[in-house]
Amino acid sequence: MKKLIFTAALCGLGFGAMAQKKPTEVLKNLETKTAYYSDIAQQIWGLAEMGYQEKQSSALLQETLANAGFKITTAVAGIPTAFTAEYGNEGPVIAILGEYDALPGLSQKAIPSKESAGEKAGHACGHHLFGTASTAAAIAVKEWLEANNKKGRIRFYGCPAEEGGSGKVYMVRAGLFNDVDIALHWHPGAKNAASAGAALANKSAKFRFYGVSAHAAAAPHMGRSALDGVEAMNNMVNMMREHVLEDARIHYVITSGGKAPNVVPDYAEVYYYARHNKRDVVMDIFDRMVKAAEGAALGTGTTMDYEIIGGTHELLPNLSLQEMVHKNLTKVGGVQYNDTELSFANTIAKTLGQDSADQETAAAIAPYQTTAKAGGSTDVGDVSFAVPTVGFGTATWVPGTAAHSWQAVAAGGTTIGNKGMMVAAKTLTLSLIELFNNPKLIAAAKKEHQERLGENFKYVPLIGDRAPALNYRN
Numbered sequence: 001m002k003k004l005i006f007t008a009a010l011c012g013l014g015f016g017a018m019a020q021k022k023p024t025e026v027l028k029n030l031e032t033k034t035a036y037y038s039d040i041a042q043q044i045w046g047l048a049e050m051g052y053q054e055k056q057s058s059a060l061l062q063e064t065l066a067n068a069g070f071k072i073t074t075a076v077a078g079i080p081t082a083f084t085a086e087y088g089n090e091g092p093v094i095a096i097l098g099e100y101d102a103l104p105g106l107s108q109k110a111i112p113s114k115e116s117a118g119e120k121a122g123h124a125c126g127h128h129l130f131g132t133a134s135t136a137a138a139i140a141v142k143e144w145l146e147a148n149n150k151k152g153r154i155r156f157y158g159c160p161a162e163e164g165g166s167g168k169v170y171m172v173r174a175g176l177f178n179d180v181d182i183a184l185h186w187h188p189g190a191k192n193a194a195s196a197g198a199a200l201a202n203k204s205a206k207f208r209f210y211g212v213s214a215h216a217a218a219a220p221h222m223g224r225s226a227l228d229g230v231e232a233m234n235n236m237v238n239m240m241r242e243h244v245l246e247d248a249r250i251h252y253v254i255t256s257g258g259k260a261p262n263v264v265p266d267y268a269e270v271y272y273y274a275r276h277n278k279r280d281v282v283m284d285i286f287d288r289m290v291k292a293a294e295g296a297a298l299g300t301g302t303t304m305d306y307e308i309i310g311g312t313h314e315l316l317p318n319l320s321l322q323e324m325v326h327k328n329l330t331k332v333g334g335v336q337y338n339d340t341e342l343s344f345a346n347t348i349a350k351t352l353g354q355d356s357a358d359q360e361t362a363a364a365i366a367p368y369q370t371t372a373k374a375g376g377s378t379d380v381g382d383v384s385f386a387v388p389t390v391g392f393g394t395a396t397w398v399p400g401t402a403a404h405s406w407q408a409v410a411a412g413g414t415t416i417g418n419k420g421m422m423v424a425a426k427t428l429t430l431s432l433i434e435l436f437n438n439p440k441l442i443a444a445a446k447k448e449h450q451e452r453l454g455e456n457f458k459y460v461p462l463i464g465d466r467a468p469a470l471n472y473r474n
Contacts, residue, residue: 021147023433027332027426030140037136037425038418040064044128045110045413048102048121050473051161054081057100057128058158061135065156068139077174079468082167083158084176087142091151092442094435095177095387096428097185097380098134099127099162104473108406110413112347122409125163126188126396129412129421133186137428144433152436155180159379161472164204164273166310168379170468173461177386181442182321182435185380185391186424188412190401192334193366194326194392194427199315200249201279202377203286203462206271206309206472207233207293211302213266223264224301227257230268232296237272237289244285249275277314277374279462309472311462313381316452319370320445321390326368328430334363335395335419344414348398348407361399376403385459388445392427396420 044057058081066072070085106122109115123129138156145152157176161167177183209230214223237250244250252272258265274285290306297304337345337359345357383389397411397420411417435442 021144023430026140026144026429026433029143030136030426030429031422033136034418034422037132037421038415040135041128041132041418041421042413044100044131045123048107048123049100050104050121051101051163051165051167052079052081052468052470053473054100054160057131058083058160061098061100061131061158064135065138068142070138070142070156076176077170077468079160079167079170079470081158081160082171085138085156085158086153088145088151088153091153092181092436092439093153093155093179094432095155095157095180095183096134096138096432097157097159097168097183097383098131099159100131101127101161101163101165103163103404106404106406106409108409110410112344112351112410114351114406122406123412124404124406124408126408126412126417127162129188129396129417129424130186131158133421133424134428136425137432140425140429141432141436145436150436154432162379164310165469165472166312166379166463167468169310169312169382169461169463172382172386172459173463177383180387182445183383183387183389184428184431185389186428187391187393188396188417188420189393189403190395190397190399191361191366192329192364192394192423194322194329195366195369196317196319196322196372197315197391198277198317198372198374199381200275200277200374200377201282201312201314201381201462202273202275203282203311204271204273204309205286205306206255206269207304207306208267208269209297209302209304211264211266211300214264216262216264220264225264226268226302227265228300229296229302229304230254230257230270232300233270233293236292236296240288240292245276245281247276248281248285249273250285250289271309275377279313283462307469308463308466309469312377312379313385313462314374315378315381316384316389316449318384318388318390318445318448318452320441320448321388323368324434324441325390325392325427325431328434329392329427330365331430332423332426334365335416335423336363337416341414341416345398345416348411349400351407352398352400354400358399362395382461385453388449390431392424394420394423394427
């Protein structure tokens, strides 16, 4: 394991009270720390720790924020790698979300061809950049508040296990957002965009079947195959696809199916996701999946239980905030490739079926839109039902790259990823400053949020009352 190097030469980097007071000067000061924050991001990229296992990644961000004068609260919501970092005692509370978990099975070197970096996970969703940019913005705005004697509270949320572990859901359930006025987040991507976002509600579980082992040739009649139970469930759920809404999503992997063909497996497990853009539909589909599992167990002479692993709400937009963030992203501008980066990007582009990299998309800001079609899911959805929430994306990957791909891991380990990260840090910084300077904008966002929730809304987490699934990646 690579040894962590906390490169916090604070006095040399200008941390502490700043002479700069204008937002433009804050951004210039932030730009001078590009190498510092890039080093932090790349340390986390190299660690590539999966959900609820991000001990060193979380510790590095905690130390960075503590050295900058933030008060750290560790192990919040019963999660060892979750934390909050806060500055300020008065004024509105603005939250910044930061993530740092990697994905299994996506190890990749920072080169433009597919080559594993060894038996470990990979940052195929760019969360090493996510957590670091949010940290950079929190520190920059803290310094701005100090320099201008402004009232305001910044609270950084260290959010583990976004990839299937629903870390933020436990934080919302624990009431950690109850006093927050506004929450901001961002995400790595293949373009720069701050339109209204969308995400699918999601509920996931591991279904476990238990049978009776026996010799598959000499005494098959004495066995009851747990794998038969899994396959019977899968067959029934696959037939169910014809009878759900066409924009629903159901996907699974068999995580355990036996060890040898000549042994009737007495244990098997399948890991399922159900998604839709309305949580009520997801809950109905999930209940039907449970019935399929029960029927599969009955028909194969096995028994079954299941463990809910994650569950997230859809994303609730807030256009009052979204327009503001789009304006600030436009001010910052996109990513400009140098010759080395362009060569890397062109090689990556060929693996994506392109003749060359789309530099214009990397450098441009996508037109603003008030609606979006959801593709994936995020536990930011639950935050958005607790507090007015706004997000955006920047071009940390070569345009055309899909999330959760080796190409995303590769670019995220280079200066291409670092540049997109600093675009995000600057956009967050400008947006936070604008919120602290404009209480009317905060009020408008809160009013819109309440209207979208409706009078009778009551938050009910899709995970129920289960404890955090700390071992879901084991």
